[in-house]
Amino acid sequence: MDDRLIQTFRVFQRTVTREVGALQENFLGRGRPYGVSRLLWEMGDGPVEVATLRERLGLDAGYASRLLRALEDEGLVTVSPSPDDARARVAERTEAGRAEAAELDARSDDTAAQMLAHLDEEERREVERAARTVTAALARRHLVIDVEAPDSADAWWCRDQYFAEIDAIFASGYDPAAAVQATDDDLTMPRGALLVARLHGQPVGCGAVKLPAEGPAHLKRMWVSPAARGLGLAATMLERLEAIARDAGATEVGLDTNSALVAATTLYESRGYAQVPRFNDETHADRWYLKRLEQR
Amino acid sequence: MDDRLIQTFRVFQRTVTREVGALQENFLGRGRPYGVSRLLWEMGDGPVEVATLRERLGLDAGYASRLLRALEDEGLVTVSPSPDDARARVAERTEAGRAEAAELDARSDDTAAQMLAHLDEEERREVERAARTVTAALARRHLVIDVEAPDSADAWWCRDQYFAEIDAIFASGYDPAAAVQATDDDLTMPRGALLVARLHGQPVGCGAVKLPAEGPAHLKRMWVSPAARGLGLAATMLERLEAIARDAGATEVGLDTNSALVAATTLYESRGYAQVPRFNDETHADRWYLKRLEQR
DNA sequence: GCAGGTAGTTGACTAAAGTCAATGATATGG
DNA sequence: CCATATCATTGACTTTAGTCAACTACCTGC
Structure with a gap:
């Protein structure tokens, strides 16, 4: 493959990991361990089978169980037996959980806005287009x-x-x-x-x-x-x-x-x-x- | 700020963290803890003052000392007193350390190549351009x-x-x-x-x-x-x-x-x-x- | 040459992340 | 209804990440 592309991508990777990674840790750190926040953030609204969730985030069964328990103790999610299969369980955000997730989203957007604040109108349009292109290329495989x-x-x-x-x-x-x-x-x-x-x-x-x-x-x-x-x-x-x-x-x-x-x-x-x-x-x-x- | 840009950026952030993050953990996971690999990877060739390194990576003095010790024990870096100041120390990759770092680079490039392998010629050019634009926008602040x-x-x-x-x-x-x-x-x-x-x-x-x-x-x-x-x-x-x-x-x-x-x-x-x-x-x-x- | 400061190391510690196997409840196929 | 498999939970554990303060060696200015 084209060497220049790889070189560009290497720099891209470093920069983006640094910036976006810092952002992530920043907004997901809300007195809660990172893993717990991430789970709340990524589970989405609406009920999800715990097994699905686990697979999606690549978590160990025991670990996931504990993370969910932590969220449950905070009153942010409910975990109840699946209607289809009483062995399986489904997790769902509570009202408070949805609010907290929205708060995380807002913080995420805030930090993103800060990151792009120094750009002028035209640069923003360009960055938006570019971000779409990169996202599409990376996501396509999945x-x-x-x-x-x-x-x-x-x-x-x-x-x-x-x-x-x-x-x-x-x-x-x-x-x-x-x-x-x-x-x-x-x-x-x-x-x-x-x-x-x-x-x-x-x-x-x-x-x-x-x-x-x-x-x-x-x-x-x-x-x-x-x-x-x-x-x-x-x-x-x-x-x-x-x-x-x-x-x-x-x-x-x-x-x-x-x-x-x-x-x-x-x-x-x-x-x-x-x-x-x-x-x-x-x-x-x-x-x-x-x-x-x-x-x- | 423009809502659409933020929305785009939100999706970008999720995708990129996922992809690039996975990539990072993937290629930096080489039987060594992540922190150790990262230090080896980011220290660069050539001697560096330990204090500089620490500041660059945002590490605690004690922690950094231990990470360097781990790399030293593996024979990947040498740490010696600074010629200017006998209190300070400079770290440098050994021959083996350079080889290992090159290996990490190669793996990083490999995974990046895989990530972009399904694109055709024109898409690659577009992605390259887009990656540059985003990188430039993110890096500009720093x-x-x-x-x-x-x-x-x-x-x-x-x-x-x-x-x-x-x-x-x-x-x-x-x-x-x-x-x-x-x-x-x-x-x-x-x-x-x-x-x-x-x-x-x-x-x-x-x-x-x-x-x-x-x-x-x-x-x-x-x-x-x-x-x-x-x-x-x-x-x-x-x-x-x-x-x-x-x-x-x-x-x-x-x-x-x-x-x-x-x-x-x-x-x-x-x-x-x-x-x-x-x-x-x-x-x-x-x-x-x-x-x-x-x-x- | 001494006071006060700086650089790195070390020990002691904590929190978080993650693994593994045992367990109990439940499903499924015969 | 029984053997076998599946699902989540739990306890016991390890590793990693990270912090803090005490300490030693050294530097700098007076």
Whole structure:
């Protein structure tokens, strides 16, 4: 491999470990041992199987148990038997735990802001772009996108996240019952497909396509977790979904969306989707797009 | 500050800590405790005062002493009394220590290469550029450039590094005695100036300008340590030196260099230096440049 | 040549990080 | 329902990281 790249990367590594590492220790040091803070920080909201958590962070069973106990004693998490398997346990942040995690996030952001404070407007834009590029390159190895059954646990989780997020964004909320429905069958081949994206094994995004017998294919549930934004994930999923539609013989892909989802509309427009008049009665939508698929 | 930048940076931080951190622990874990490896890795070749080392790595005196003892027991470093001050001690890698450090470097590069192996040519170029940008932004806070007396310890050190490096690059070596000399007076105001750049307090580069009463100012000893390349440091020093020359009334700056120093010639050319015929009898040079200074 | 300061070493200690095997509760396949 | 495997917890342990103060050797200014 190119020597100059390696040389650059070596300096990058040193600098970044130093800076970001210092930052990390700084904001995660809150009277608690580092390991304890890190666990609280990385576990995420929502219940997680302890085994999953352990594997994700690469912890020994005994050690993880103790760390969780410490958090439990502080009232920051609850650990309860898993509903599926009474041997296994699931951990979840309490209200206080969520608050503390938010505090850690805020501190992390503060220190990051400090680190970038001396840059002017243009430099910031450049650094932002550069940080995205590097992040995407590093994360790519751990990013996998798979066709998945719509009733899998991770598919459900992504859907719930998606609904919760647009519910928060739309002024009048989001009511799944009022929306144009897609059954599990609609998103299973041959009638459609659902993709789930995972980063380090954690679900971080989804996207689906319906393949009606007649007319354009229809995209649904395009969602990327905040934890994985800026990696070009949405664009990759879009390409995969279009490929699925093309392979199924579709000549067009359509979708409905809302102008409040700026990132989404920007993506669609940059990928050749043209705005068209309303073509379905989705109540939450105020924009409709269509794209011709090039046959290969 | 811009929220999107912070969001991007948050993801960047997580990814990079994870990746680069994993890398670090991976390659520094060689049967030795991490702290010991790190010390060996970061001490550099050449003798260092133990106090300097300690301060650079932020170590407690007792702790540092023990780490050095561990390395000494393994035969990787020698610790001997400082020639200047019999209380102080200087540490230096042994032959085996250098080999081990080289091994660590190689492993570090290997893992970095692995990390970037899945990228294609164009992506690599992009990542390289991006890594530079981020590194420069992060390092900038810790980078200071000062006018310095040419006989200061750090100025000497930089000069030695510079000579050693070009000696290694030039096919026929570099003989300071055969070169056009600059005395300490020549590089002290009002007859000239010497800049020393420091990253985290460590000298990482130098550059000097001679200001003869008549004719163009003359640049000398432009050098940037490998540890600080890609930060735009040379360009910054160049600007500072030109500003000094301009302030002293010079209307032109000239320099001699060698075409083997590709990075240098590229820099000069991109900064408006035009190649001119030989104008001095520097034996090591095969190129001469000149630039008109815009008066302000 | 002595007072006061500085550099590094050493012993004694603590906290954190991490490992391992035994244990008890629960699941699963036959 | 029994043998076997899995899951988390617990106790007992080791290693690593790091701190602090006492101490010795040495330097510097007066």
